[in-house]
Amino acid sequence: MSKIIMTGGGSAGHTTPNLALLPYLKKENYEIHYIGSENGIEKNIISEVPEITYHPIKCGKLRRYFSWKNFSDPFRVIAGYNQAKKLMKLIKPDVVFSKGGFVSVPVTAAAHSCKIPVVSHESDISIGLANKISKRFATRICLTFPDALKDIEPPLGIYTGSPIRSELYSGDRERARKMLGFDGKPVLLMMGGSLGAQAINTALREALPEILKDMNVVHLCGKGNLDNSLKDLAGYVQYEYISGELPDIMALSDYILSRAGSNSIHEFLALKKPMLLIPLPLSASRGDQILNARSFAERNFAIVLEQEKLSCETLVENIHRLRQSAGKMIEAMKNEPNSDGTRAIYNVISEVVKNGK
Numbered sequence: 001m002s003k004i005i006m007t008g009g010g011s012a013g014h015t016t017p018n019l020a021l022l023p024y025l026k027k028e029n030y031e032i033h034y035i036g037s038e039n040g041i042e043k044n045i046i047s048e049v050p051e052i053t054y055h056p057i058k059c060g061k062l063r064r065y066f067s068w069k070n071f072s073d074p075f076r077v078i079a080g081y082n083q084a085k086k087l088m089k090l091i092k093p094d095v096v097f098s099k100g101g102f103v104s105v106p107v108t109a110a111a112h113s114c115k116i117p118v119v120s121h122e123s124d125i126s127i128g129l130a131n132k133i134s135k136r137f138a139t140r141i142c143l144t145f146p147d148a149l150k151d152i153e154p155p156l157g158i159y160t161g162s163p164i165r166s167e168l169y170s171g172d173r174e175r176a177r178k179m180l181g182f183d184g185k186p187v188l189l190m191m192g193g194s195l196g197a198q199a200i201n202t203a204l205r206e207a208l209p210e211i212l213k214d215m216n217v218v219h220l221c222g223k224g225n226l227d228n229s230l231k232d233l234a235g236y237v238q239y240e241y242i243s244g245e246l247p248d249i250m251a252l253s254d255y256i257l258s259r260a261g262s263n264s265i266h267e268f269l270a271l272k273k274p275m276l277l278i279p280l281p282l283s284a285s286r287g288d289q290i291l292n293a294r295s296f297a298e299r300n301f302a303i304v305l306e307q308e309k310l311s312c313e314t315l316v317e318n319i320h321r322l323r324q325s326a327g328k329m330i331e332a333m334k335n336e337p338n339s340d341g342t343r344a345i346y347n348v349i350s351e352v353v354k355n356g357k
Helices: 022-027 041-046 069-091 104-113 129-137 146-150 166-170 173-180 198-211 246-252 262-270 288-298 312-334 342-356
Strands: 003-007 031-037 052-057 095-098 118-122 140-143 157-159 187-191 216-220 236-239 255-258 275-277 302-304
Touching (some): 022 031, 022 342, 031 041, 041 052, 069 104, 095 104, 095 342, 104 129, 118 129, 140 342, 166 246, 187 198, 198 216, 198 312, 255 262, 255 312, 262 275, 262 288, 275 288, 288 302
Parallel strands (some): 003 031, 003 095, 031 052, 095 118, 118 140, 140 157, 187 216, 187 255, 216 236, 255 275, 275 302
């Protein structure tokens, strides 16, 4: 039986994609372990999965700004490295798979010191700080975007696409339509993340009188962002967030309005959903969403509207453009070989394990 240690954390985006690999790993009877932080979101997510044994370690956050914790966190990283090294010797994994995030740095360093191969996955075009540091420890780095190959060239870098959760393919359109009480008009799904996207929330709600003339709208507005004055508006349903019903709602949706986080837009790609992307601006991010959205637009998967140009009027205009371009987008997405990268990533892991043995 082969053994794998998975790692990644600090956000759900560095954790949940690991779960997409579970069906492949279980089919091949892998013994699966996960090394994460003591109190991070990854602990909450992974601890609910019975097939995975969770091992907490100390870790420090990687900051690009001044903080007094920058002086104490290196000692936590060293402690985490020592804990991870003990776990490597105890578990004796055949491979470590890293999804990035600050907890992955001591884990990949410990694996390298124990001569255990490391397969990393980078979600964005611009390489994240954790993966930049861990690059020296990696045997292979799976890349979500082909654009990233210019920075991490083969054979180290491999374009695989993004891992996609299998449950997203199980959605039932009619079950969602009944739950939402929608008629037969096309459906626009707006996803703004767990905290919402305030600029998009505002523009969308201002545009509802025009949009609802010939579309239904599902609005995932983020925690604390419900607008009770709109709760009885026909053709409009809002949620703070959803989980179990998401595959059904995704199946029903004809168009997507969203930020440009890598994991989300690759799920839309896998499901062949035409999308209008409004990436986080540079004032609120390191610019990764801008690059992600630009890549999708260049490959005809999406239309991009910059937040600086967002208004009720420009939103309506670009939704009309989206509907007109939907057919070409779907055709382009059908021709993308790595729209679902789960199998490709598993194949890289499998090859590394085989060669390591």
